[in-house]
Amino acid sequence: MGDERLKPEFFQQPTLELAQALIGKKIIKETDEGIASGWIVETEAYKGPEDRAAHSFGNRRTKRTEVMFGPPGYIYTYVMHTHCLVNIVSGELEKPEAVLIRAIEPVEGINLMYSRRGKDKKEVELSNGPGKLTKALGITNLDYGLPCYEPPLYIVEGFTPSQIESGPRIGIDNSGEAREYPWRFWLSGNRFVSRK
Template sequence: MTFLPVDAQFFQKPTLDLARSLLGMLLVKETELGTASGWIVETEAYIGPEDRAAHSFGNRRTPRTEVMFGPPGYVYTYEMHRHCLVNVVRGMVGNPEAVLIRAIEPFTGIELMYERRGADKKKQELANGPGKLTKSLGIVKEDYGRPFFEGPLFIAEGRAIQSVKAGPRIGIGNSGEAKHYPWRFWEEGSPFVSK
């Protein structure tokens, strides 16, 4: 099965629109062990300098956040609690915004996902969280800075989503009023969304 990356133009939309548009798209990672992919079913938007929950709040520019200050459509990976998390950079150059990919529905390379996550997992547990999906797909911190519009880590055309729900983001309790912003989006009824 051959997947083609979306054009770089796909990422040229406001961050909240991109977070919704990513639902149903296919996240693909090619590795030496094989290719694995999944339909994106959950995202969270982070609106840069004004968003207390964003790594770039207050225009904080560090080696970790540097890619966010560049053009949209690039990979922002970072580690949290020993898990690698993957984000899509969005925002014009100098305006650091991003969308966290929170969960996917496994599509191809499912045997590989079981090898990486453990044979005892239910299919719904393979990638129903931001750290689980990166482990399942083989996304690593070293993918930082790659373009999402060419291999080996890319976003391909997806499937239609019937209904999208929105609500507060998860795990950002210390971010003041930002913890209430309804900037988490998910496919309604999907059993692959994180808890």
């Protein structure tokens, strides 16, 4: 397909830098039904032990958060309400940090996305949120712990964003001062961003 996969070293950037560097990259999921992909247009950074909004706040180590204590560049999925959300592990070993993929702009497999999300959806609703994009791409909890630079779920080179904006993260109201950290990043003007 000519997509150049990101090297493991790419993911060794500090979490806030990685969250911005992922904007414009393409995320690809291969399944038995086919391939679906999209440009990453929105992310959120979670800085682990000192971030009240992070699952690993206070170095909380559970079966769910275990992958975040390992090397960067691995998939951290979890289910919230009924939605599976996908994160990329970041930070150093034993420093559990991650970047949530919040929205993508569909590229390949758009018919497949409609079959997974519902034929009546507007195109923008296919993947303009973290639970929507995982359903559209076919990402599940079975992807937990896999490297994100090898199939079936991987990230490849993309385009250089014209402008990235930042602001507070979404849906973390009970996280004290962390609620205000401007650690959500999005591609300026992109219609697939989950919230303006």
